[in-house]
Amino acid sequence: xxxxxxxxxxxxxxxxxxxxxxxxxxxxxxxxxxxxxxxxxxxxxxxxxxxxxxxxxxxxxxxxxxxxxxxxxxxxxxxxxxxxxxxxxxxxxxxxxxxxxxxxxxxxxxxxxxxxxxxxxxxxxxxxxxxxxxxxxxxxxxxxxxxxxxxxxxxxxxxxxxxxxxxxxxxxxxxxxxxxxxxxxxxxxxxxxxxxxxxxxxxxxxxxxxxxxxxxxxxxxxxxxxxxxxxxxxxxxxxxxxxxxxxxxxxxxxxxx
Amino acid sequence: xxxxxxxxxxxxxxxxxxxxxxxxxxxxxxxxxxxxxxxxxxxxxxxxxxxxxxxxxxxxxxxxxxxxxxxxxxxxxxxxxxxxxxxxxxxxxxxxxxxxxxxxxxxxxxxxxxxxxxxxxxxxxxxxxxxxxxxxxxxxxxxxxxxxxxxxxxxxxxxxxxxxxxxxxxxxxxxxxxxxxxxxxxxxxxxxxxxxxxxxxxxxxxxxxxx
Numbered sequence: 001x002x003x004x005x006x007x008x009x010x011x012x013x014x015x016x017x018x019x020x021x022x023x024x025x026x027x028x029x030x031x032x033x034x035x036x037x038x039x040x041x042x043x044x045x046x047x048x049x050x051x052x053x054x055x056x057x058x059x060x061x062x063x064x065x066x067x068x069x070x071x072x073x074x075x076x077x078x079x080x081x082x083x084x085x086x087x088x089x090x091x092x093x094x095x096x097x098x099x100x101x102x103x104x105x106x107x108x109x110x111x112x113x114x115x116x117x118x119x120x121x122x123x124x125x126x127x128x129x130x131x132x133x134x135x136x137x138x139x140x141x142x143x144x145x146x147x148x149x150x151x152x153x154x155x156x157x158x159x160x161x162x163x164x165x166x167x168x169x170x171x172x173x174x175x176x177x178x179x180x181x182x183x184x185x186x187x188x189x190x191x192x193x194x195x196x197x198x199x200x201x202x203x204x205x206x207x208x209x210x211x212x213x214x215x216x217x218x219x220x221x222x223x224x225x226x227x228x229x230x231x232x233x234x235x236x237x238x239x240x241x242x243x244x245x246x247x248x249x250x251x252x253x254x255x256x257x
Numbered sequence: 258x259x260x261x262x263x264x265x266x267x268x269x270x271x272x273x274x275x276x277x278x279x280x281x282x283x284x285x286x287x288x289x290x291x292x293x294x295x296x297x298x299x300x301x302x303x304x305x306x307x308x309x310x311x312x313x314x315x316x317x318x319x320x321x322x323x324x325x326x327x328x329x330x331x332x333x334x335x336x337x338x339x340x341x342x343x344x345x346x347x348x349x350x351x352x353x354x355x356x357x358x359x360x361x362x363x364x365x366x367x368x369x370x371x372x373x374x375x376x377x378x379x380x381x382x383x384x385x386x387x388x389x390x391x392x393x394x395x396x397x398x399x400x401x402x403x404x405x406x407x408x409x410x411x412x413x414x415x416x417x418x419x420x421x422x423x424x425x426x427x428x429x430x431x432x433x434x435x436x437x438x439x440x441x442x443x444x445x446x447x448x449x450x451x452x453x454x455x456x457x458x459x460x461x462x463x464x465x466x467x468x
Contacts, residue, residue: 001423001424001441001442001464002421002423002442002462002463002464003393003394003462004423004442004445005421005423005440005442005445005462006394006398006460006462007306008305008306008445009452009460009462011306012449012452012456013456014452014456014457014458014460015456015457016457016458016459016460017398017460017461017462018398018399018400018404018459018460018461018462019394019398019399019400019461019462019463020399020400020401020402020404020405020461020462020463021394021399021463021466022401022402022466023463023464023465023466024424024434024463024464024465024466025465025466026402026466027402027405027434027463029402030402030406031402031406031409031434032435033432033433033434033435034432034433034434034435034437035430035431035432035433039429039430039431039432042430043427043430043431044431093431093432119432121431121432181317181367181368181369182389184365184367185365185367185368194367196302198302198443199301199302202301202333219465221424221425221427221428221465222425224427225425225427
């Protein structure tokens with residue numbers, strides 16, 4: 001998506017356009033990401049997407065008011081506490097906040113990143129920002145045990161189930177490949193139909209209503225967007241949340257994102 | 258097996274060609290004496306970046322029939338059939354190994370193509386066909402993690418840059434590179450006014466890497 005955007009910006013007359021092609025997957029190996037308080041609430045807490053929310057203020061301060069679901073790991077104890085975090089290969093999204101979104105959060109985030117954790121997010125504005133936005137605050141003792149139980153996103157099909165369907169697609173099922181045409185031309189899963197995600201809204205007529213639809217792309221992002229579009233139109237649909245590589249023979253490799 | 262498929266698709270091209278021609282004729286008759294409606298010449302997917310040009314089509318390749326020297330392309334719902342001959346110019350098209358004298362066989366259905374054509378008696382004749390190259394970024398336009406780290410440390414004011422996250426909003430909401438703004442690629446047109454006023458400003462795009 002970024003190369004296409006860059007090209008279009010150049011068409012508009014921008015003369016100094018660059019692309020950071022490695023993007024987020026490389027960035028998070030050495031750096032933290034930013035999460036706004038609004039996004040923390042909307043995209044994680046309210047959607048009930050599993051994550052680890054860490055309050056790095058002194059416990060006594062945190063008990064006066066904290067964000068629901070947070071565990072307490074005061075910044076002075078962060079090095080010691082690293083062993084308490086879920087194993088790195090679980091890739092648990094970790095969100096860190098302090099009072100104002102300042103140095104303590106950065107320090108804790110850096111300790112985790114150095115230890116090999118990713119992605120690590122800092123909540124911008126910290127607890128003060130959360131409170132100022134009028135979001136709900138809890139008081140009392142915070143959890144001290146870090147619990148992370150990954151669970152599928154709504155509409156997600158397991159890699160195992162997808163593999164079965166892709167090896168031998170039942171007559172009542174259609175795999176919908178929502179990548180772009182260049183990607184599709186380089187190789188597709190046998191029996192799949194290509195409708196790029198950005199064209200779905202114009203091309204519902206080509207997607208059979210009487211079949212179960214399973215969408216995939218190359219990362220899970222576009223597959224999930226397509227899932228929502230089809231769901232809204234009343235389709236029986238699931239999406240694959242996985243990294244997908246397909247060669248020109250239609251052989252594929254799936255990997256958890 | 259392969260041969261069978263090819264001859265089958267040949268038959269389809271031929272019949273649909275005749276059908277379309279028949280329909281077009283009927284429409285012209287019915288619409289007379291009003292001028293025939295202009296057919297679109299640029300597919301929606303191409304119209305993001307390209308304007309219509311006289312004598313050019315931007316379309317999705319559908320099929321080719323070497324027997325009749327004709328090609329069928331789609332411009333959204335509409336179908337266009339064009340003839341061609343040996344003088345056809347090819348751009349970015351390499352003949353497949355199993356059909357060295359039929360280079361258009363290399364095109365896959367749906368591939369974006371630009372066609373130059375001439376028109377006579379309502380029939381289009383193709384003189385050039387160019388396949389859209391995959392978008393590649395020149396090495397001097399690529400920046401690495403270190404470069405972005407330096408910019409972010411300076412901040413947009415001092416660093417005089419705009420960092421743009423081209424991922425869809427739900428992904429941006431899950432966490433973004435500090436100082437980034439979200440302009441998802443499909444919303445590029447709608448959000449054009451978010452780009453800096455000064456066109457010399459450094460703009461750095463990123464997304465989720467290999468999407």
